[in-house]
């Protein structure tokens with residue numbers, strides 16, 4: 001690929017598109033990696049036509065055949081892990097330490113898992129006396145995936161793998177900030193033997209997304225993005241009443257009881273706040289700590305955070321990379337200011353690291369990991385999704401009180417608790433309004449388990465067997481074995 005990031009339509013790259021271009025920037029130093037071509041309306045129409053054609057072939061193949069291609073693609077992804085991880089680093093600014101261990105591999109896991117399931121997708125037979133019915137599980141048709149920028153390859157694979165395994169075709173639109181690996185994925189699919197048009201990529205911003213959402217020939221849209229975008233997509237989809245999966249934001253609670261293994265809890269809180277510079281939807285950004293262990297927890301946390309190297313994302317020793325954009329950096333710095341103004345106590349961090357004016361990183365979008373202590377759940381830092389390395393620590397004493405406070409949010413994506421009391425663990429989890437919960441760990445999202453939110457964090461599930469249900473529909477067929485008779489007699 002040269003430095004114009006193209007569309008990928010019907011097996012071919014395309015750079016024409018609309019006359020405008022987007023910039024592809026490296027968040028670690030703000031340098032321009034290249035430009036992104038934006039799909040014109042005609043490009044999107046071509047992609048839909050191509051996907052419709054390809055659907056005829058792809059849906060007629062057996063699950064075994066489709067699965068073999070998906071598993072072959074997983075193999076290629078694993079072989080090209082280092083190179084693809086570097087692209088992920090350049091597009092997102094996250095550390096290579098993470099991208100090479102998680103981002104591409106979790107995408108490959110999804111292709112393998114759903115590639116394995118493809119052959120076992122089946123319906124049901126229901127005997128009704130001498131007559132019977134069967135229920136077929138059918139693909140939906142042409143579908144669309146719209147991605148966020150924090151896990152570009154993983155998001156593309158989490159959507160494409162179950163959709164394609166079930167026999168659908170997909171048009172994928174990556175986030176405008178992170179356009180490159182979706183095209184690499186499309187090329188890998190073709191190399192693995194996938195027919196042209198089964199997976200097309202269109203580039204661009206909200207306008208291109210809107211065209212997909214409103215298109216009458218697209219049966220389902222799966223979005224990963226902000227709540228506000230989810231609302232617009234739901235509204236846009238209402239005109240054609242298409243199926244939707246919405247993977248949206250969160251302000252997730254993590255509850256640390258006084259009997260918790262504190263070392264685990266500190267590591268869990270760090271993982272749930274500072275991985276990918278805090279740009280993770282399921283992060284546990286409201287950390288409720290029992291009053292009796294608050295001091296120990298904070299002391300250990302302060303100690304551990306000092307070991308996190310912030311800086312050059314391509315340095316394998318780096319643990320905190322750059323935020324996605326200048327706007328995101330300013331947003332996070334603004335929340336730090338708000339936290340201070342509302343009376344929060346800043347325990348550590350809270351600024352831009354000083355790399356020295358001669359360093360290219362001085363132009364990057366870095367913010368040091370930070371934690372606030374506050375006793376008010378109403379502080380904006382305790383209520384709003386920040387999507388950066390900013391943890392809010394809140395004290396609690398009573399189990400019932402902390403459950404109420406944990407649920408007092410419009411969001412419901414994830415929740416975690418740390419305790420050694422097995423009964424309490426399950427009792428509390430049973431009362432939390434969240435789609436994904438962890439006991440004594442945080443942010444573990446293997447492809448085998450369903451992932452998704454409740455309340456304003458979205459609808460639908462990715463991963464696990466549940467994802468196959470969401471990318472297929474049922475057709476019920478009644479078979480009469482005895483004749484109609486005379487129903488009006």
Ligand code: NAD
Nearest residue numbers: 147148149175205206209210225226229232247248249281
């Ligand atoms: P965003 O909502 O700004 O953009 C997401 C995608 O939607 C982009 O591809 C964008 O071009 C597209 N888009 C924007 N407006 C659109 C419209 N009107 N119609 C159709 N498409 C439109 O989100 P972002 O800033 O890229 O990502 C950060 C957000 O994503 C955070 O809120 C985060 O919590 C959320 N997120 C959720 C999950 C999850 O699985 N629940 C995972 C990752 C990120």
